Amino acid sequence: MSREAAFIAALRGIATHPAARGLADDCAVLEIGGETLILTHDAMAEGVHFLPGQDAADVAWKLVASNLSDLAAKGAEPLGVLLGYQFGPDDARFLAGLEEVLVHFGVPLLGGDTISATGPQVLGLTALGRATHRPVPARSGARPGDAIWITGPVGAAMLGFEALRDATAADSAAFRRPLARLADGRALAPLVSAMMDVSDGLLLDASRMARASGVSFAIDSMAVPIAAPEARRAEALRWGEDYQLLFTLPEGAEPPITAFQIGTASASAEAPVVLDGLPLTEAKGLGYEHS
Ligand SMILES: Nc1ncnc2c1ncn2[C@@H]1O[C@H](COP(=O)(O)OP(=O)(O)O)[C@@H](O)[C@H]1O
Ligand SMILES: Cc1ncc(C[n+]2csc(CCOP(=O)(O)OP(=O)(O)O)c2C)c(N)n1
Ligand SMILES: [Mg+2]
Known part of the structure; x- marks a missing residue:
């Protein structure tokens, strides 16, 4: 730990x-x-x-x-x-x-x-x-069969950080001036079974939601929208600070806003997150943690 x-x-x-x-x-x-x-x-x-x-x-x-x-x-x-x-x-x-x-x-x-x-x-x-809506969405409400969704791409903050650190010409706004998705959160609150924001990395935050809900998340890495070169997909799924909303909806329900389905929740398995069929048994390396 x-x-x-x-x-x-x-x-x-x-x-x-x-x-x-x-x-x-x-x-x-x-x-x-x-x-x-x-x-x-x-x-x-x-x-x-x-x-x-x-x-x-x-x-x-x-x-x-x-x-x-x-x-x-x-x-x-x-x-x-x-x-x-x-x-x-x-x-x-x-x-x-x-x-x-x-x-x-x-x-x-x-x-x-x-x-x-x-x-x-x-x-x-x-x-x-x-x-604005009660019950207030929690991380703990995801149920087996729920679909897992994210509001937009991850990886933009990582690229923005590198642009700023290395003083390149690339755009660093995603790192410097992230947006809080307040309107999306309000629209989703009455519908979601669970919701959280992704600050520490998608895989780490997804594992926290799965753990809090007592379920396992099967995530399809290719279904996750990324704002980074394909070669950096694995890092984009782990870096954090994009402040997208991660949420679950009952099977068949459509979100009222733009969002992308990235997986499905199932009964608790050997790991909170199973990525492309591979159980991620350790939290280490899934995202950012203070040591
Ligand atoms: N020093 C602290 N004192 C009390 N509660 C804390 C402290 N640090 C973290 N927490 C709690 O632990 C939980 C997880 O924190 P964190 O990962 O920082 O959440 P977030 O990423 O949403 O900001 C939250 O409920 C937060 O309030
Ligand atoms: C100088 C610098 N180095 C590295 C990073 C990357 N980084 C630092 S903290 C963090 C995750 C978010 O921080 P945390 O304190 O865990 O926020 P919380 O989850 O509590 O909202 C990331 C990706 C950064 N933002 N700035
Ligand atoms: Mg948070």
Whole structure:
């Protein structure tokens, strides 16, 4: 088990409130006064999530979009964000990007905290939303026979990262300015048996959904749309940060938005994901995990 997976497993003994969903979901889901609040927090660190010297406006964009993507996976309507800010190399560019992304998604900044510290810049953001449909989709609802779908291609962020890192002429926007699929998530929420966003790599996130649902996912690698050269298909399925929505629908149901069927769920087999008939028994190498 990765260090990240082991730590979250240990946290599960503490996070016993039902709203925590066993720390096996993209967000907390808190019933309050006839409404359902959807809460999520993600952090980003220089050198880990963004390159040293990267435009701080793009860093702000991604910090907000990656959190809103978790709300999208619940079909939630964003209510606002709280920012944890550590002064960095260009606070003015960060502010410009923050305003731009919040205007783009129509989300208010509600508060946060600001600190000065040494070492690589670390940023955090909490996003709050309200459920537009109940029950709120979970990672755990996939059933044998369900079809597995994804909203669009994977691999664009990987190519964008390489373009930025290597300062080539290739487009890096998919890495710098990902989109949160809020409208797709809202349209899908009433129909899906399970849904999550793909941040850590399709195969790793699919294995998490399959595990949470107690099923096995048979995935056809050639059915997965990729935005990378064919020779890099295996990497595109593992890199992450494309923020597509991964979801399951009962057999025969058609999604109301553009999406691609990539496989079928079946009763739990020897591995959570079976790729082209090959059981992937270890989580290692399926996606990005913090060590
Ligand atoms: N430090 C932490 N404290 C409490 N919960 C955590 C922590 N880190 C991760 N989690 C929980 O573990 C689950 C998986 O987290 P993560 O893989 O980061 O989700 P996502 O990729 O959707 O952001 C979530 O329920 C998240 O809230
Ligand atoms: C400088 C740099 N190197 C490598 C990557 C690749 N990378 C870093 S984290 C990550 C996965 C997503 O990060 P995580 O913290 O797990 O986000 P979460 O799943 O919690 O939303 C990927 C693909 C990157 N984004 N930036
Ligand atoms: Mg997520």
